[in-house]
Amino acid sequence: MDRKLAVIMAGDIVGYSRLMAEDEARTYAELRTAFDAVIAPAMANAGGQIVKQNGDGFLAIFTSVNDALDAAEEIQAGFDQQRLRLRIGINVGDVIEDQGDVYGDGVNVAARLEAMADPGGIFVSRAVVDSAERTRAKSFVHLGRRAAKNIPERLDVFALKRPGGPRPARSWYPGSLVRPQALLASAAAVGLVLIGLSIQPLPLSAMMAQLPASLPFLGQAERADPRPSVAVMPFQNMSGDPAQAYFATGLTEDITTALARSAGLQVIDPSSTSAVSGERGDVRAIGKRLNVAYVVEGSARRAGDQLRVAAQLIDARTGVHVWTESYDRHVEDVFAVESELTAQIVASLVSYVDESERADAVRRPTGNLQAYDLVLQARSRFKHDARGADDLLAARALYQKALELDPSYAVARAGLGATYIVDHAQRITGRATERDAEIGLSEARQAIRLDPNLALGYQVVSFGLSMTGDHAGALQAAERSVALNPNEPDSLMALAKAQVRFGRYDEALTNAERARRLHPMAPEYYAYVHGQALYAVRRLDEAATVIRECLIRAPQDANCLLIQTAIFAARSEMADAQAAMKRLVSADPQFSLAAERSYRRFGDSPLMERFLTDLTRASAPETARTLQAKVREG
Structure with missing residues (x-):
């Protein structure tokens, strides 16, 4: 036996057992080709040594961290051209070498990192980051500290960014420290939530009492995702006029949507926060019910052309107020208020943000306040779990009026398209035809042309294409929607459904579980x-x-x-x-x-x-x- 310090690489094919069950001869041939044409040459180029190969997995050691990283990038670049997908984990640690094999905690950590990695991804330990060349510093994405099986302490996990590789879900990208006064948050988008085909309304009464207590995604199981989690509770309507409730609701949804565009946060869906709004005042109970660390509460008062908004960010674990702020503005400044609120929340919860996300945050959805007001009313009339034909038709008319005032209002076009597609899918009015689905798709595509970064537009397109039988197109649109807004549970669920159809079962399961985490009170379609x-x-x-x-x-x-x-x-x-x-x-x-x-x-x-x-x-x-x-x- 010989103990030494080594760089350990663990690799494993994603979904290998399923692929073998489907076509054993083809999968095995592809595996042998991948090892011979991709892995072996990369090892030779970087001076690595494969010490163990177990079916679809392998373990290799290197003397240099940078050689191991070079080999990992070369291997994954080769697998980008293959049907098979590989995960890689790299660690630096002591190993025991005995009869050509290696053992020890250093090997175990590498194996755990590989198991955590995304398909096509490379996950590394803090030791690897600290030992790598300084020129690689910007290539690592910090994913936070994660629990790993049979390892007492949490692992400090990083992902290695590479051209053409998957973009990892992360706590933050290393970059400029966010200052509250410098951060410009997302302007108002739309919180209109779609779901897939044949949805039933969600009966909330007594529902939570009947749920199985063993379900970890609804309970207090420890989250593997280390990003700060936040729920924006429905803002209270302080106008004294119940007819103005839609404005406070719309403000809540817009702030939630703006926050959700930050990949450094986990943001709970507005429908779930509405379902537990009766527990207002008991922030700790809300935090436990939604499994979040932070809660935003607020109120809105609209009187004529004057607007007062108050908000507070609360640590749900302790009940301590992180900050409290109020705004007295002209109603036309509603977008600025939303941006400032979102900026404060993001700055308080996320240490770093990606430069592109900050640049993308400076957007105003429409210059016409009346059109915006009409969209808020439309959203209040028709939700994804509503079944009334009158509400759907009223929402459609409101979207159409908004577009008469501002034909370039992309959010309104996406919402309008959704009314046609959802009606055709769920037969709400009983009058929808194939022509309605085509109209809905046309409106959604126009929304994307007006705003290529509108996640909602791609979400509506995805559902529309699924309705027309273009499942490959639906998958592509769903992937784009999730890339633009990683916290939108309906997009995640639409993507999961499409991935099931195309045999990407492990990815589908991951996305379905994430969607349910973000929307604990989701409709039956999620289950x-x-x-x-x-x-x-x-x-x-x-x-x-x-x-x-x-x-x-x-x-x-x-x-x-x-x-x-x-x-x-x-x-x-x-x-x-x-x-x-x-x-x-x-x-x-x-x-x-x-x-x-x-x-x-x-x-x-x-x-x-x-x-x-x-x-x-x-x-x-x-x-x-x-x-x-x-x-x-x-």
């Missing part, structure tokens, strides 16, 4: 997509728990009943599977194997065939019940 992703990765017991949660709140939800049926069948619990299928057919008489075969919920992957087999074993009807009845009547 459905989360359960679907768990079913896809064959974590059937967890999937069953998530789907039960959905059916507690909405016993007739067809999507959740469908996944529950498949889960029971996959676990060979056939009596339960057939009972769930009966409930599904009762809730959705249009359900049939033929329709599922056509819809391709899991794309063209082998999982789709297993899914259909599970449904067949549960006695799924080949054709819809209503069609069968017509045949019998004929």
Whole structure:
């Protein structure tokens, strides 16, 4: 045995077991090609030595940190041209070398860093950063301190940025220290929240009392994400006129949306904060319910052309007020007030921000205050979990009036497009046609042309393309929406749904879990997509728990009943599977194997065939019940 200090690199193929199950010969051939054509040459160029290869993973040692980083970048650049995706972790530490193998804590840390890394990513320890050349300093992104299995102390984790690589979710990028007076925060965007197809309204009464206490994303499980978490509670309407409530609500949503554009924060969805607003005054209870560290509370009073806004940032763990501020302005200065509020919050919670984010923050959505006011009213009339045709049509009319005043108002165009697409998807008015979906897509695309950085525009486009069957385009639009606003839970869930269809199950599960973390009181659709992703990765017991949660709140939800049926069948619990299928057919008489075969919920992957087999074993009807009845009547 020989103990020495070494640079350790651990690498592993993402989703290898699933790929082997789908096509063993192709996957193994690609793995051998990758090792021979990518990994081995990079090791030779950098003087690295592979000491262990276990199936799809490997462990290598180097004598130089910079050589290891060069090799990692070369390897990942080679994998960018491959179907396979690789994760890499690098650490510096003591190792024990024995009979050609290496052991020790230094090896364990490298392995844990690799497990944390994004597909295509390179995660490194503090020791690597401290030992690297000074010229590499700006290449490292600090992700904070993270807990790792079987390692007593939290690891100080960094990601290595590289051209063409994934942009890591981080606490901050090293850069200029933010000063409150220098930070210009995001101007008002839109908090209009969409969801995917066939959503049920969220029944909030007694819902929280019925949720399974074991669900970690709704409880007080320790978060792996180290970024500061904040919830903006609904601002109180102090105008004395209930008709002005929409203004305070819109202000809340705009501030939340502006904060959400900062990748250095975790920001809870406004719908979830509204659901717990009855606990106002008990900040610690709110913090526990939403699992956040900070809460923003405020009020708005609008009288004629005068506006007074008061806000306070509170540490939800201690109840201590971080800061309190009030603003007395002309109502036309509402955007400046929002920017100043957001600046104070970001400056208080995030130590560093990326230069591009600060430059992107200086935006005014419209120069017409009346158009902005109309958009706020439209948002107050129609939400993603509302089902009323009157509200949808009223919101559509308000968006149209806003566009008459300012045709270049991108947010209004995206909102207008959403009313057409959501109506077609959920059959709210009962009159929507394919032409409505086309109109909605046209409006959303125009919104993107007006504002190429409008995350909401890409979100609406993603749902519209999914409706028209362009699933590849929907995936691309969802990815762009999430890149522009990493805290938008509906975009994350839309991306997760698209990733399931294209076989990217691990990524889908990550995004679904993150969306539910940001929107703890989300509609049933969130649980459905989360359960679907768990079913896809064959974590059937967890999937069953998530789907039960959905059916507690909405016993007739067809999507959740469908996944529950498949889960029971996959676990060979056939009596339960057939009972769930009966409930599904009762809730959705249009359900049939033929329709599922056509819809391709899991794309063209082998999982789709297993899914259909599970449904067949549960006695799924080949054709819809209503069609069968017509045949019998004929």
